[in-house]
Amino acid sequence: MESVHILLVEDNEGDIILTTEALEEGRILNKLSVVRDGREAVDFLNKDGAFKKALTPDLILLDVNLPKMNGHEVLKYIKQHEKLKKIPVIMLTTSSSQEDIDNSYQNYANCYITKPIEVGDFMKAINQIEEFWVNLVKLPSK
Numbered sequence: 001m002e003s004v005h006i007l008l009v010e011d012n013e014g015d016i017i018l019t020t021e022a023l024e025e026g027r028i029l030n031k032l033s034v035v036r037d038g039r040e041a042v043d044f045l046n047k048d049g050a051f052k053k054a055l056t057p058d059l060i061l062l063d064v065n066l067p068k069m070n071g072h073e074v075l076k077y078i079k080q081h082e083k084l085k086k087i088p089v090i091m092l093t094t095s096s097s098q099e100d101i102d103n104s105y106q107n108y109a110n111c112y113i114t115k116p117i118e119v120g121d122f123m124k125a126i127n128q129i130e131e132f133w134v135n136l137v138k139l140p141s142k
Contacts, residue, residue, distance in 0.1 A: 004134045005031040007057035009041040009074065010092075011066055018119065019061070022126030030134065033057065038069025042077055045084055057087060058139045061129070062109075064093040064100050072103050079108040086140045090129060 006023070010016050016034055023030055033054065035041050041062070044051045060078070064071035071091060078084045088110040093100065096114045104112045113129070116122045133139075 003030055004058045004139065005033065005055055007041070007044065007060045008032060008034045009036075009038070009060065009062045009066065009071070010034065011036045011063065015063075015115065015122075018122050019126050022123045023130060025123075025127070030130070031055070036067075038066040038071065038074045040068075041066075041074045042069065045078065056083075056142050058142070059133055060087055060089045061092045062089055064091060064095045064104070072100075072107060075104065075107045075109055088133065088137075088139065090133065092129075 008019055023032055035044050043049050044054050047054050062071045062074060075089055078089060091104045091109045091112040094115050101112050116125050
């Protein structure tokens, strides 16, 4: 099976570490890129500045509460650009606000997952994301 390039857009260092560990435990070797704010995410996707050699991701894990540009703004940007809009975006956030959920789907998020608080549950959620989005789903070509 081919490896999948995942872009994690997350500002919480603990969640970055847990997500990385959970993906490393998976059966599939995935490439993981991490950016820590919404502006960096847009720069990464546009291959601007420090990200000139960045590869286009196959899948994006996007937090809602980010500095510089929030996750909703990043999602809206992605889904309005022809070259980016077919990349599946999973909103992965601590927010369980119905407004955030509705806003995410209104802007064409592929799914919305509230991060579990317990470490074991968080790791299990990441493994389930990987199982579904990497092992089961056919992703679009680049």
